[in-house]
Amino acid sequence: MEDFEFECWRCLALCTVKGRPKGFWTTTHYELPTEWECWNCGAINRTPQED
Numbered sequence: 001m002e003d004f005e006f007e008c009w010r011c012l013a014l015c016t017v018k019g020r021p022k023g024f025w026t027t028t029h030y031e032l033p034t035e036w037e038c039w040n041c042g043a044i045n046r047t048p049q050e051d
């Protein structure tokens with residue numbers, strides 16, 4: 001598990017999102033939930049997609 005930090009779009013609180021390694025071999029790519037809830041204000045945030 002790896003922690004990623006994103007700012008909430010609404011209150012700008014720093015939220016920690018847990019990522020799971022995508023494959024057994026790689027430690028460079030992580031699978032993040034597409035949506036997560038801000039711990040501070042409860043707003044639903046979308047994870048920025050990298051591609």
Ligand SMILES: [Zn+2]
Pocket residue numbers: 008009010011012013038039040041042043
């Ligand atoms: Zn928030």
